Amino acid sequence: MKVSISEVSKYVGQEVTIGAWLDNKRSSGKIAFLQLRDGTGFIQGVMVKSEVDESIFQTAKSLSQETSLFVTGVVQEDSRSSFGYELLVSNIEIIQEATNYPITPKNHGTEFLMDHRHLWLRSRRQHAVMKIRNEIIRATYEFFNSHGFVKIDPPILTGSAPEGTTELFHTKYFDEDAFLSQSGQLYMEAAAMALGKVFSFGPTFRAEKSKTRRHLIEFWMIEPEMAFYNFEDSLKVQEEYVAFIVQSVLKNCSLELERLGRDTTKLEKVVAPFPRITYDDAIKFLHEQGFEDIQWGDDFGAPHETAIADHFDQPVFITKYPTKIKPFYMQPDSENDEVVLCADMIAPEGYGEIIGGSERIHDFELMQKRMEDHQLPKEAYEWYLDISRYGSVPHSGFGLGLERTVAWIAGVEHVRETIPFPRLLNRLYP
Structure with missing residues (x-):
């Protein structure tokens, strides 16, 4: 079922698919944390290596900033985030891989940001x-x-x-x-x-x-x-x-x-x-x-x-x-x-x-x-x-x-x- 991030509160415990962009990511050897956005909001996707195919986990680890994708997973409550929910990710389908996105998480000057x-x-x-x-x-x-x-x-x-x-x-x-x-x-x-x-x-x-x-x-x-x-x-x-x-x-x-x-x-x-x-x-x-x-x-x-x-x-x-x-x-x-x-x-x-x-x-x-x-x-x-x-x-x-x-x-x-x-x-x- 395709839903937007703003709607996930209605689907706790259910598997959904969200069309999103990768805002940022970090990973350890066993877990990948994907910061996702779809225009309606932001949500964290969590992928556990032991619960998915190795190829899917490696895909998640290699994703670049602003890559567009379909993300499938189960919605669960997350009291640690202000949003209140996260996505336990089971699959990723890349729509377009973005390379060399110019606005990185580091600080940029005002004129650079205005040009972009x-x-x-x-x-x-x-x-x-x-x-x-x-x-x-x-x-x-x-x-x-x-x-x-x-x-x-x-x-x-x-x-x-x-x-x-x-x-x-x-x-x-x-x-x-x-x-x-x-x-x-x-x-x-x-x-x-x-x-x-x-x-x-x-x-x-x-x-x-x-x-x-x-x-x-x-x-x-x-x-x-x-x-x-x-x-x-x-x-x-x-x-x-x-x-x-x-x-x-x-x-x-x-x-x-x-x-x-x-x-x-x-x-x-x-x-x-x-x-x-x-x-x-x-x-x-x-x-x-x-x-x-x-x-x-x-x-x-x-x-x-x-x-x-x-x-x-x-x-x-x-x-x-x-x-x-x-x-x-x-x-x-x-x-x-x-x-x-x-x-x-x-x-x-x-x-x-x-x-x-x-x-x-x-x-x-x-x-x-x-x-x-x-x-x-x-x-x-x-x-x-x-x-x-x-x-x-x-x-x-x-x-x-x-x-x-x-x-x-x-x-x-x-x-x-x-x-x-x-x-x-x-x-x-x-």
Whole structure:
């Protein structure tokens, strides 16, 4: 019976066949230990020389790393492993023998591993990160579907930019100028006016020449928009959503978190509601912490965000940033029009901003003025003006960066490990 490694718990005491690759091996004179993987998980195969033909045992001892094979044996419980099961191997059928596999169990440099990303994905660490990424995606759909949101897919090719064109990739769309999308937000606002509560999940692109551990050129965003939701309503959705995906990973990816050496006690504290601090109070706090360089009206850098996050055990909202450093579409605070009703959610442990969101402007006259202030071409945004021209309502939304969120939850230092094939400033291969 052919089964996957993830299914072996159902077949204890039974003989099964698993299609697998050899991750690693070791052997003594009498026993061969085969570390096997099949994509669904990892299991140890144990072959006892006295219980198999000599030729089969010699085949097992000579197997090379990443050789593909069918392995037949009896599933048995193994309390010594975190997985809980092992395979008592009785037969091996080689599918293809791999020779000179480039990524050996020894240490390799980052550039070498990135050049071989297509193979590096096979490693236990990368497998764990991708499984956690998948769980966050699965939980995202579960959360928004169960809360009445409709999935909408905004275009990737656009004729305008929601936050300016300086960090956009330009291309030609036949005889017109076009850009790769840096956000689907404006389109999601239009969709919210049709469907109430919507969310998108797709790739976005930023031509930002940054080499920090938090930046990718191509990354994935989850962008909900909600009609009739004010700023406070949106913050509640954000903290409930983030708490939900964290708890889902804790529940469903315990083996992967253990493999990565993640301190899960920090994740267990991620329960809504989250603490909040206004931009004004954040400036005061940073001055008290010795950051005399930051002044009111400046945007926060990574050291500032980390200092604020370190003060809390959970993700923290920094709210009400100065109007002049935020995009044109954000609703001003009715009590102080020098700030807008926005918030950045800062992840703990130095992972920085994972969510940016705001209440959106819904007043037609104000939207027109903001566009003029930002010198945006009216003809390119005429369709967007229609949102506030025809039956507009208060509405709010946010965007969560998937890779930064994966890095934080998995405890991975650099976002390049949180996407299957990263696109970095100097990397378009493989």
